Amino acid sequence: MNAPADKLNMSKSAVAWRELKRAPFSAKFGLVVIIGYILVAIFAPWLAPYGEAEIVGGQFELWSEQFLLGTDNLGRDMLTRIIYGARNTVGIALVTTVFAFLLGGICGILAAVLGGWIDQVMSRIVDVLMAIPVLIFAMLLLTIFGTAIVNMIIIIGVLDSTRVFRISRAVSLNVVVMDYIESARLRGEGIFWIAIREVLPNITAPLVAEFGLRFCFVFLTISALSFLGLGIQPPTADWGSMVRDTADLITFNDYTPLIPAAAIALLTVAVNFVVDWFLHKTSGLKDEH
Amino acid sequence: MRDIVRMLAQRLSLGLLTLFVVSLIIFLGVSLLPGDAAQAMLGQAATPETVAALRKEMGLDLPPHIRYIEWLGGILQGDFGTSIASKREISDLIGSRFANTLFLALYAACIAIPLALILGILAALYRNSLYDRTVNVVTLSSISTPEFFVAYILVLLVSVKAGWFPSLANVSIDTPFLERMYKTFLPAITLTLVVLAHMMRMTRAAIINLLASPYIEMARLKGMTRQRVITHHALPNAWAPIVNVIVINLAYLVVGVVVVEVVFVYPGLGQLLVDSVQRRDLPVVQACCLVFAATYVLLNLVADILSILTNPRLLHPK
Numbered sequence: 001m002n003a004p005a006d007k008l009n010m011s012k013s014a015v016a017w018r019e020l021k022r023a024p025f026s027a028k029f030g031l032v033v034i035i036g037y038i039l040v041a042i043f044a045p046w047l048a049p050y051g052e053a054e055i056v057g058g059q060f061e062l063w064s065e066q067f068l069l070g071t072d073n074l075g076r077d078m079l080t081r082i083i084y085g086a087r088n089t090v091g092i093a094l095v096t097t098v099f100a101f102l103l104g105g106i107c108g109i110l111a112a113v114l115g116g117w118i119d120q121v122m123s124r125i126v127d128v129l130m131a132i133p134v135l136i137f138a139m140l141l142l143t144i145f146g147t148a149i150v151n152m153i154i155i156i157g158v159l160d161s162t163r164v165f166r167i168s169r170a171v172s173l174n175v176v177v178m179d180y181i182e183s184a185r186l187r188g189e190g191i192f193w194i195a196i197r198e199v200l201p202n203i204t205a206p207l208v209a210e211f212g213l214r215f216c217f218v219f220l221t222i223s224a225l226s227f228l229g230l231g232i233q234p235p236t237a238d239w240g241s242m243v244r245d246t247a248d249l250i251t252f253n254d255y256t257p258l259i260p261a262a263a264i265a266l267l268t269v270a271v272n273f274v275v276d277w278f279l280h281k282t283s284g285l286k287d288e289h
Numbered sequence: 290m291r292d293i294v295r296m297l298a299q300r301l302s303l304g305l306l307t308l309f310v311v312s313l314i315i316f317l318g319v320s321l322l323p324g325d326a327a328q329a330m331l332g333q334a335a336t337p338e339t340v341a342a343l344r345k346e347m348g349l350d351l352p353p354h355i356r357y358i359e360w361l362g363g364i365l366q367g368d369f370g371t372s373i374a375s376k377r378e379i380s381d382l383i384g385s386r387f388a389n390t391l392f393l394a395l396y397a398a399c400i401a402i403p404l405a406l407i408l409g410i411l412a413a414l415y416r417n418s419l420y421d422r423t424v425n426v427v428t429l430s431s432i433s434t435p436e437f438f439v440a441y442i443l444v445l446l447v448s449v450k451a452g453w454f455p456s457l458a459n460v461s462i463d464t465p466f467l468e469r470m471y472k473t474f475l476p477a478i479t480l481t482l483v484v485l486a487h488m489m490r491m492t493r494a495a496i497i498n499l500l501a502s503p504y505i506e507m508a509r510l511k512g513m514t515r516q517r518v519i520t521h522h523a524l525p526n527a528w529a530p531i532v533n534v535i536v537i538n539l540a541y542l543v544v545g546v547v548v549v550e551v552v553f554v555y556p557g558l559g560q561l562l563v564d565s566v567q568r569r570d571l572p573v574v575q576a577c578c579l580v581f582a583a584t585y586v587l588l589n590l591v592a593d594i595l596s597i598l599t600n601p602r603l604l605h606p607k
Contacts, residue, residue, distance in 0.1 A: 026426060128314070131307045131589075132582045133544040136562070140578045143566045144318055216433055223435050224548050228563050243437055247552075250441050251456060253449050261438035268433035276429065 023277055030273030037267055041086040048080040053235035060249065063256075070256055073245045082260060084237035090267065092149060092232060093219040099157035100218065101211060104164025109195045109203075111165070112172030123169070126162045134159050134221060139230060147230050152222065160218055167210050171203040205282040212275035216268040223264050239264050296597060304590040311582045312364075315575055316357050369576040374568045379576045382561060385462055387580060390550070390557035393473055394542040397480035401542075402535055405485050409492025414519055416497060428486035436545065440479045440552040447475060458555040476546075476553045483545060484538045491534040495527040529599035536592035543584045 020028075040047060049068075050056050054076065061071040069078035111119040129137075134156075141155045175181065176199065184198050225231030226240025234241065239260035246257040351359075363370065369379035412421045431439070448456040458473045499505060500523055508522045509515075547559030554560070558577055565573040 128307065128310050131586050132311055132314070132578075133540075133585050135547060136544060136578050136581045136585075139547075139562060139566050140315060140318060140574055143569055143571065143574045220433075220435050224437075227435070227437050227548065228551060228566075230563070230566055240435075243441070247441070250444055251449060253445070255445070258438070258441055258445065261435060261441060265430075265434035265438045268435075269430045272429055272433045 019281070026273040027277035030270035030277075033266060033270035034274065037086055037090060037270075040083055041090055044083050044087045048077075048083040050077045050080040052080065052084045052237050054080075060246075069259060070254075072242065078242075078246075078256060078259070081237040081242055082239070082263060085239045085242065085260060085263065088232065088236050089223065089226075089239045089264070090219070092153065092238075093215060093222050096153045096157045096160070096222065097211065097215045097218045099153060100160040100214060101164055101207075103157065104161030104166075105168045105207065107161070108165040108168030109172045109199055110191070111169050112176050113191055113195050113199060115176075119169075122165070126165050129159065129162045130166075135224060138221065138225060139228075142225070142230050147233060149232060149236075152225065152231055156218055156221055160214060160221075163217075164210065164214060168203065168207060171206050172199050175199050175202045209275050209279050209282070212271050212278070216271050219264070219268060293598070297594060300590060300594055300597075304586060307586050308583055311586065312361060312579060313357070315578050315582070316360060317353075319571055319575055320353055320356075364576075364579070370572045372565075372570055372573050374565070374570040374573070379573055382573065383558065383576060383580060386556055386558045386561050389460065389555065390543065390546055390559060392469070393476055393480065393546055393550070393555065393557060394539065396470070396473060396477040397484070397542055398535075398539055400477060401481040401485050401488065401538070404481070405488035405535075406492055406531070408485075409489040410496065410519065410524070412489070412493040413496035413500070413523075414515060424489070428490055431482055432486045432490075436479065436483055436548040437552055439482050440476075440549060443475055443479055444552075456553070458553040460556065473553075473555065476549050476555055479549050479552075480542055480546065483549075484542055487541075488534055488538050492527070492531050495530040495534075496523050499523045499527055529596050532599060533592050533596040536588055536595060540585050540588035540592070543588065544581055 020031075023031075055074055056077050057066070057071045057075045059071065059073055059075050061075070063070045069082065072078055072081065107122055111122045137159055138152075138155055142151065145151045145155070181194060181198055184194050189198075222231050223240035226238050227244050229241070229244060231240055232238040242260040243257050246260075249256050250258075360370070367380055369383065371377065372379055372382060375382070408424060412424050415421055444456045447453050454474050455472055456475065458476050460469050460472050464472070496519060500519075505518060505522055508518045513522075546557060547562065549555070550557040550559040551563055558580060562574065562577040562581070564570075565577065
């Protein structure tokens, strides 16, 4: 057994653990919340008392032993829908963000590595797309292509990839001018090898932080669209549409519509806390921006 | 001076070009649609002959570039076409609603801007104090919550529980100014809370950034009070980034009203857009998107120009 290496390994995980313990309260809180959401999303069918779209009682029943959070406008159990919402709303937002990152990240790095007219063309297209506000543009495109989940994922993914393109191109440009890139080029390495093996490892930290922020943004956009009735369509349980469906209750002094809204808010706040801490750690920033 | 004029001309023409391309995207996007407005108006059951007749009447049988020129030419003269759903002139629909939206955005801006400046300067003044850290956590949270969450909490607390302000902002053209202020108070406060955090954080960051410069150290070494250093030395130089953030947030306000308008059933442009998307009333959606996008582009252009005017170094990019 190799003792020094073992010790090194130990200390590495120990360092990570120490960093985690040293993290500010807000970051710890954020991590716990995110893990909680993941667990709920995974174990939704076991946690939920009823079926996702099952009508189990009268309309707008009050909070009771049988229905902990009451029922919605069609008599479906609110608690069940909230639990399934963790799966649907968060899942769809996650898929959209991953899609936006693959598209924007790949194009951004390639634009930086290739340069020249390819970079110019891609950058100008992105400039124009970014000149139209996302929510408005998304509404126009959803009218044209129809409000289906796949359409929404593609539309928001493409619109958001412009922001990912911007940042991944900007951070890659800082790396591309390094000597080791020059030497890789002289060695005759291909574009993709340079992009993946030389550039990507050096820009992961800002990209990971950006992923967190982008996820929040996509998540909020999708929730807003669903709230407006243009996003995730029934009978899929989704937090944005649940707020819309139960909104009338608020005028009767009932907290129910706030619960799905709070579920959205809590997750985005948690992700933001973790990203904030991560940014401080990786950039060595003493203050933000 | 000549540099400034040249810069202004450059930015303005760039802005116009952007607007042109945006209008092109909005127009082309709709022409991609399988079927067209005539088909949508008559429904699936219509015979091909009636669809063709209507298409001819609406000018849809013309080639796209001619339709685009006619569409754009109409808009420049204030004619947006007619709505499919209500058969009314779109310019009639949009006019008063856009005024309502601007009113709400301005109202929110009047509350948000002074508040953001004061809170931001205080946070920079008492950096790392309990106040600063509390404000940091609160603003970070409020940036990341959906607008409807903030809106419904306000409705529950201020309207339903306390009964101070109405939860519906149903104003009309002849609502008197004070009553209008009263009825739109909750939506304005919601919008304020949504943009406040960003403006405040940027104000704080801009000032803290400047506090690291040598002349601030000099002022401090002269024995000036912290407060005087910030208000007399740091703030005048911080205007550029602050003004920039304010205008960008104004652009966000005008566009971000969509959700807030729907929550409070406020008769603005956002509400019209959402209704039209649901009815698939394409000409109205096109018109609303164009108005929103144009406002957004213009305000961003203003932010761009202001930040260059307040920071002469930007006139000479390296």
